[in-house]
Amino acid sequence: MKKQIIVLPGDGVGREVMESAKLVLQAVASEFGHRFVFHEHLIGGAAIDACGTPLPQETVDACMQADAVLLGAVGGPQWDNHPSGQRPEAGLLSIRKTLGLFANLRPVKGFASLLDASPLKKEVVEGSDMLIIRELTGGIYFGQPSERTNDGNAVVDTLYYERTEMERIIDKAFQSALTRKKRLTSVDKANVLESSRMWREIVKEKQKQYPDVKVDHVLVDAAAMKLITQPDQFDVIVTENMFGDILSDEASVLTGSLGMLPSASIRTDGVGMYEPVHGSAPDIAGKGIANPFGMILSAAMMLRHSFGLEQEAKDIEDAVDTVLEQGYRTPDLAGAGERVVGTKEITDRLIDNM
Numbered sequence: 001m002k003k004q005i006i007v008l009p010g011d012g013v014g015r016e017v018m019e020s021a022k023l024v025l026q027a028v029a030s031e032f033g034h035r036f037v038f039h040e041h042l043i044g045g046a047a048i049d050a051c052g053t054p055l056p057q058e059t060v061d062a063c064m065q066a067d068a069v070l071l072g073a074v075g076g077p078q079w080d081n082h083p084s085g086q087r088p089e090a091g092l093l094s095i096r097k098t099l100g101l102f103a104n105l106r107p108v109k110g111f112a113s114l115l116d117a118s119p120l121k122k123e124v125v126e127g128s129d130m131l132i133i134r135e136l137t138g139g140i141y142f143g144q145p146s147e148r149t150n151d152g153n154a155v156v157d158t159l160y161y162e163r164t165e166m167e168r169i170i171d172k173a174f175q176s177a178l179t180r181k182k183r184l185t186s187v188d189k190a191n192v193l194e195s196s197r198m199w200r201e202i203v204k205e206k207q208k209q210y211p212d213v214k215v216d217h218v219l220v221d222a223a224a225m226k227l228i229t230q231p232d233q234f235d236v237i238v239t240e241n242m243f244g245d246i247l248s249d250e251a252s253v254l255t256g257s258l259g260m261l262p263s264a265s266i267r268t269d270g271v272g273m274y275e276p277v278h279g280s281a282p283d284i285a286g287k288g289i290a291n292p293f294g295m296i297l298s299a300a301m302m303l304r305h306s307f308g309l310e311q312e313a314k315d316i317e318d319a320v321d322t323v324l325e326q327g328y329r330t331p332d333l334a335g336a337g338e339r340v341v342g343t344k345e346i347t348d349r350l351i352d353n354m
């Protein structure tokens with residue numbers, strides 16, 4: 001299989017973890033006889049420095065042609081209050097929207113050998129392995145009007161969804177549930193919000209097409225509680241934009257380090273953008289100690305969701321488990337008696353295990 005991959009390293013540790021992801025993908029390519037062609041482009045602070053804008057048109061054009069996009073991270077203190085008035089993060093929001101990536105997928109797993117790294121009790125985190133699917137391009141973050149009224153003494157934000165927007169994300173969730181434990185939790189606030197009542201109706205309609213998937217409906221406040229008291233009860237969670245924003249950050253504490261978490265933003269034709277959940281980590285950038293697993297696991301998601309290469313994705317994920325079991329840790333994960341190594345070495349050990 002030959003694929004064109006747009007690589008947007010971005011800023012800070014984004015550049016460092018991207019090098020690791022490329023090495024791992026090259027190893028997969030030679031093992032399975034694929035050809036991945038990488039095309040590197042600018043985004044974020046690096047793009048502001050080079051072209052005065054966080055998202056150059058040339059980067060947009062390249063992404064539009066690509067089979068998939070890999071993104072490191074953007075931002076850093078040198079671009080806060082930049083004289084150009086431009087912000088690196090604007091590039092990120094803009095590329096997601098331009099590409100029409102409506103489904104945000106965030107797997108969260110309590111890695112068996114990292115249970116001590118979580119602030120939650122070991123017994124609580126053990127066995128948890130969920131996929132949170134968040135609607136990404138609709139809802140209250142985009143609805144109009146969103147403004148001050150009554151001479152600045154009142155305010156309105158609008159939660160607007162079209163039926164088709166709900167249908168496509170809910171359908172994606174059922175499909176994902178089929179490839180996992182076939183359990184879907186739909187999160188809403190149907191006791192209060194009309195948008196949630198329509199959401200729930202659509203989930204019930206769709207359920208008829210997926211009789212093998214067991215569905216439950218949980219109110220968002222209860223879901224927030226259950227996520228950290230009984231996380232192992234969840235398989236696939238689907239929810240609208242703002243609820244998903246909050247719940248996915250909450251769930252990220254299960255893993256113990258931000259550096260471990262991957263994400264995907266995709267659309268129906270399979271094109272997607274894959275990026276770690278963490279930012280550019282200016283405090284450790286340039287030191288060669290960033291945890292590359294969030295980025296590498298994002299590359300694995302690309303193989304699975306954009307290219308349909310399940311075995312290849314699984315190979316990477318298993319190798320991550322193995323390296324952790326062998327005791328290798330980047331400093332963000334380090335505990336007593338473990339082998340603390342840098343970005344390059346942990347990547348090499350991972351490739352040895354593939």
Ligand code: NAI
Binds near residue numbers: 275278283294
């Ligand atoms: P951050 O995620 O960059 O860092 C938070 C903490 O986690 C830091 O202590 C950092 O050292 C650590 N960390 C993050 N990734 C790590 C990794 N791979 N390995 C080891 N440790 C890691 O979030 P922060 O500090 O709030 O933001 C820094 C910059 O990144 C800001 O400019 C922010 O706007 C930007 N940012 C960009 C994101 C993106 O590109 N998707 C997401 C979040 C923040």
Ligand code: MG
Binds near residue numbers: 246249
């Ligand atoms: Mg957030």
